[in-house]
Amino acid sequence: MEEKPQNDSEKPLDSSDDAELAGELAECEENDITPLERKVERRVVNVLETRLQQQLFFQGPLPPPAILKGYDLVQPGLASRIVELAEKQADHRMILEKKIVFGDQNKSWTGLILGFILSCGVSYGGYALIMSGHDIAGAAIDITGITSLIGTFVYGTNQRKKERIEKSKLMDNSNSTDDE
Numbered sequence: 115m116e117e118k119p120q121n122d123s124e125k126p127l128d129s130s131d132d133a134e135l136a137g138e139l140a141e142c143e144e145n146d147i148t149p150l151e152r153k154v155e156r157r158v159v160n161v162l163e164t165r166l167q168q169q170l171f172f173q174g175p176l177p178p179p180a181i182l183k184g185y186d187l188v189q190p191g192l193a194s195r196i197v198e199l200a201e202k203q204a205d206h207r208m209i210l211e212k213k214i215v216f217g218d219q220n221k222s223w224t225g226l227i228l229g230f231i232l233s234c235g236v237s238y239g240g241y242a243l244i245m246s247g248h249d250i251a252g253a254a255i256d257i258t259g260i261t262s263l264i265g266t267f268v269y270g271t272n273q274r275k276k277e278r279i280e281k282s283k284l285m286d287n288s289n290s291t292d293d294e
Contacts, residue, residue: 175200233263 147155172178177185182193236259243252 175203229263229266233259 170178170181172181176182176197182196185196186193237256240252240254240256240259243249243255245252
């Protein structure tokens with residue numbers, strides 16, 4: 115059974131190893147360093163080379179052009195299909211956003227119209243009570259109606275303000291992560 119060498123120094127030498135070793139020794143003599151120092155230097159360089167790492171980051175629906183070109187090398191036409199998918203997704207997102215905005219506008223107008231009708235009804239009820247001799251009850255209904263309208267307005271204003279603050283915080287956070 116043949117024993118395998120455990121490290122480089124135990125490997126059997128052949129003629130190409132002799133030539134390489136002679137070249138290394140000559141280089142060491144020229145640079146005025148010992149073969150041991152040269153070996154340590156090579157190990158340090160090897161460690162540094164193995165620790166080098168490259169990271170690529172991209173943000174958005176499409177990778178950078180160089181990566182797209184790589185996709186095309188893998189399968190011709192793949193980059194154009196990826197671009198088409200991104201365009202379709204963007205179109206779809208815009209359609210959904212339009213629907214959401216339109217729906218929000220409809221809800222807002224519907225709420226305003228129904229609120230106006232309700233306040234008119236409450237005011238008319240209070241007025242009718244006052245005209246029929248029930249002054250306190252009519253005044254109470256009118257004051258309650260007006261107070262609820264004012265409360266609803268103030269609540270809505272505060273909610274919109276909170277939403278704007280939250281959105282600005284989110285935008286600030288996303289901008290700060292983009293800068294890093």
